[in-house]
Amino acid sequence: MNVSSTSYEDFVKSFQIDIPENYNFAFDFLAEQARQDPDRPAMIHVDDAGVRKDYTLGFFELESNKLANALRKLGLGKGDRVMLILHRRVEFWISMLALHKIGAVAVPSPALLTAKDIVYRVNFARIKAAIVDGGVAPVVQAALADCPGLRTLIHVGSGEATLPARGWLDYAATVSEAAETFPRPEDAAGGQESLLIFFSSGTTGPPKMVEHVHTYPLGHYTTGIHWHDLRPGDIHLTLADTGWGKAVWGKFYGQWMAGAVVFVHDFRGKFDPAKLLALLAEHKVTSFCGPPTVYRFLIRQDFSGLDLSSLRHCTTAGELLNDGVFHAWKEATGLAIYEGYGQTETTLQVATFPFMTPKPGSIGKPSPGWDVVLLNDDQQPCAPGEEGEICIRLDGGNPLGLFTGYLDEPEKTAQSRAGGYYHTGDKAWTDEEGYLWFLGRVDDLIKSSGYRIGPFEVESVLITHPAVVEAAVTGIPDPVRGQAVKATVVLAPGYAASEALTKELQEHVKSLTAPYKYPRVVEYLDELPKTISGKIKRAEIRTRDIQEAGKAG
Numbered sequence: 001m002n003v004s005s006t007s008y009e010d011f012v013k014s015f016q017i018d019i020p021e022n023y024n025f026a027f028d029f030l031a032e033q034a035r036q037d038p039d040r041p042a043m044i045h046v047d048d049a050g051v052r053k054d055y056t057l058g059f060f061e062l063e064s065n066k067l068a069n070a071l072r073k074l075g076l077g078k079g080d081r082v083m084l085i086l087h088r089r090v091e092f093w094i095s096m097l098a099l100h101k102i103g104a105v106a107v108p109s110p111a112l113l114t115a116k117d118i119v120y121r122v123n124f125a126r127i128k129a130a131i132v133d134g135g136v137a138p139v140v141q142a143a144l145a146d147c148p149g150l151r152t153l154i155h156v157g158s159g160e161a162t163l164p165a166r167g168w169l170d171y172a173a174t175v176s177e178a179a180e181t182f183p184r185p186e187d188a189a190g191g192q193e194s195l196l197i198f199f200s201s202g203t204t205g206p207p208k209m210v211e212h213v214h215t216y217p218l219g220h221y222t223t224g225i226h227w228h229d230l231r232p233g234d235i236h237l238t239l240a241d242t243g244w245g246k247a248v249w250g251k252f253y254g255q256w257m258a259g260a261v262v263f264v265h266d267f268r269g270k271f272d273p274a275k276l277l278a279l280l281a282e283h284k285v286t287s288f289c290g291p292p293t294v295y296r297f298l299i300r301q302d303f304s305g306l307d308l309s310s311l312r313h314c315t316t317a318g319e320l321l322n323d324g325v326f327h328a329w330k331e332a333t334g335l336a337i338y339e340g341y342g343q344t345e346t347t348l349q350v351a352t353f354p355f356m357t358p359k360p361g362s363i364g365k366p367s368p369g370w371d372v373v374l375l376n377d378d379q380q381p382c383a384p385g386e387e388g389e390i391c392i393r394l395d396g397g398n399p400l401g402l403f404t405g406y407l408d409e410p411e412k413t414a415q416s417r418a419g420g421y422y423h424t425g426d427k428a429w430t431d432e433e434g435y436l437w438f439l440g441r442v443d444d445l446i447k448s449s450g451y452r453i454g455p456f457e458v459e460s461v462l463i464t465h466p467a468v469v470e471a472a473v474t475g476i477p478d479p480v481r482g483q484a485v486k487a488t489v490v491l492a493p494g495y496a497a498s499e500a501l502t503k504e505l506q507e508h509v510k511s512l513t514a515p516y517k518y519p520r521v522v523e524y525l526d527e528l529p530k531t532i533s534g535k536i537k538r539a540e541i542r543t544r545d546i547q548e549a550g551k552a553g
Contacts, residue, residue, distance in 0.1 A: 008356055015368035017221055017400065022190035023191055023214055024189060024214050025100055026097045026101045027184045028190075030097060031184070038057060040058075040259075041055075041233075044261055045090050046279060047266045048268050053090075060094060060097060065101070067094055067098035067175050069178040074169075076129055078102065078189055079105065079189075081126060081129075082127065083107045083109050083127045083129070083132070084109060085111055085113065085130070085140070087111055087268065088241065088265070088266035088267075091156045092247075100189070101182055105195065106195070107125055107197045108196065108247065108248075109121065109243050122149070123146070125407075130154070131154045134156060135157075153167055154168070189214060191213070191214055192404075194211055195213050196248075198210045198245045208409060210403050211405065212404070217248075219402075220348070222348050222351075224253070224257055227351045230254075233260070234258070234259075234260040236262060236286070236288070237264075237279075237280070237287070238250025238251050249348075251264065263285055271297070273294070274301050285310065286311060287312070288314050289314070290316060291317065292316050295321070295329055296322070298329070299325060303333075313338070315339070316338070322361075323360045323361060324464050325337075326361075341426075345402065346402055346422075347367075347399075348367045363428070365436065370392055370399050371396065374430060375388050375391050385431070385432075387428070391423050395420050426439075427454065438454075439454030440456045446473070446475035447475070447482055448516070449482070455474065461508065462505065462508070465505060471490070472528050472541055473486065473519065477546065486520070487505070488528060490525060491524060505519070528541075
């Protein structure tokens with residue numbers, strides 16, 4: 001595994017990663033590293049009350065062994081699917097590792113799921129067991145009558161909720177008498193066998209099951225070592241809930257393989273930007289990754305009196321980074337923000353690496369091992385400046401970290417791999433230096449008077465206006481233009497919707513981007529429709545607009 005590089009070209013040329021036969025992260029990394037250095041720091045965990053606890057690799061090896069033995073005693077084993085709803089509790093990492101050891105398939109899930117969501121996911125994925133936070137147990141209980149296959153239930157703590165009286169096992173009691181060693185079984189899962197399942201966030205329909213195999217953690221070596229720029233002893237914080245793929249991107253595999261300490265802030269409720277900044281300073285975090293929305297909140301805070309001298313590298317992904325946010329953060333901290341791009345279905349496909357000059361708004365260049373091609377509507381490669389779909393060429397085999405497919409949905413899997421490419425469904429263009437510029441989902445692009453307009457670029461401008469907290473840009477039917485640009489806006493406190501404000505926002509967009517991109521229609525809402533992962537449901541806005549247009553017609 002090559003670590004040091006001085007240029008992108010050198011990086012791609014020299015990069016290599018060895019894949020051990022039948023690789024299993026829990027045995028090949030954790031057990032081996034804990035044997036060599038059980039006291040190596042692995043995690044700093046700060047709960048909602050600010051209480052800090054430090055954990056070592058030896059701790060995770062011991063506790064995952066105990067849980068693995070307990071789960072096996074309960075009848076769980078290779079191939080069984082287990083739902084995890086654990087917020088950012090330390091038990092999430094223990095449970096993941098234990099499931100890797102017994103060969104069961106982890107299904108990380110967010111705590112915001114409703115009983116209806118749980119019924120759908122449990123039955124679709126044929127989930128046999130669930131390990132959940134005590135505060136979530138009543139929601140799972142409400143779903144049980146419609147989940148006949150869900151038979152093993154374990155709660156971690158009780159929280160504020162009243163736990164169901166029967167049918168639940170207490171986590172602490174379950175592992176208290178379990179053996180502390182768990183030798184690697186002869187038939188241990190590994191290699192191309194199933195490791196975990198993520199449910200996609202479902203912006204345009206029911207969520208799909210995205211399967212990854214046991215080599216998937218190795219795909220995040222690039223994430224931790226090269227994109228997050230981690231070195232042994234570094235403290236890294238990725239702001240993500242454990243119910244989503246970004247948690248294993250930034251709070252687990254790649255960071256531990258880099259020798260870094262994972263910093264976990266297990267907050268509940270509303271995100272507090274001032275508190276986050278204080279934590280970065282107090283605990284001397286050296287590397288931070290958060291979505292652009294979080295950076296937008298952070299730059300509004302008071303930095304005076306904060307010692308952020310330990311912080312040396314910052315990254316972002318998930319949406320477009322606005323120029324103003326990039327420069328405001330750099331002015332406040334002296335640090336650039338390095339963007340990256342990937343999906344639930346993949347590991348890091350494209351990134352601005354530390355040895356590259358970041359261009360605000362660009363997601364960077366392809367990661368080694370990912371043969372990225374932009375294809376136009378005729379399925380031909382795009383020239384620089386031409387917009388196309390981000391695709392991955394597969395004629396050389398699957399890149400390390402690419403999902404196996406959408407389980408039980410062969411037609412959707414085949415569609416995503418049509419023509420010898422993995423089709424991401426996302427659009428971008430490439431500049432003359434090979435940097436990619438993200439435009440949005442293929443279905444989200446607006447075609448107006450012959451122009452193709454990406455929603456992110458208009459949203460990026462709108463949110464620089466002090467009146468706008470959030471914006472979703474969509475296309476609405478227009479008899480002359482085909483589609484017209486519409487902005488659905490959430491206003492900041494102190495601002496009210498008016499014709500004057502609409503005109504002001506339109507002029508603001510015209511002044512900062514091409515005039516043809518300005519929103520001809522502006523709608524004001526108290527909140528935008530979103531998935532439970534926080535992604536804007538532009539398709540829902542479009543559908544509602546079409547229905548309203550039909551009624552008006």
